Amino acid sequence: MTEEDKKLLSTFEARLRHLMYLHGELKRENTEMKQLLEQREEEVARLRSDYSELEVIYANLKIAKTISSTDSEVKDTKQRLSKLVREVDKCIALLNE
DSSP states (O other): OOHHHHHHHHHHHHHHHHHHHHHHHHHHHHHHHHHHHHHHHHHHHHHHHHHHHHHHHHHHHHHHHHHHGGGGGGHHHHHHHHHHHHHHHHHHHHHHH
16 A cells, blocks of 8 residues: 555544534434424423413403493403304314214
């Protein structure tokens, strides 16, 4: 093996080691990114759950306010209650299927 061949082999080995190092770094980074993504997905799910709960609380507060309102708002209250009854009926129908 000539001196030039040895240099080429040495260069090849160095580049191969560098590529292996870069591969390891990218695998590590990929693992970190997957963990971060999983954390973000869990956070999004938690926030969606919180949002749903807040929507229910808000709707209940609106109903409570409407019920405690004056006689001029009785019609609106009846409409909201009718809407709730229809939603409950739909849910029951879905459960019976």
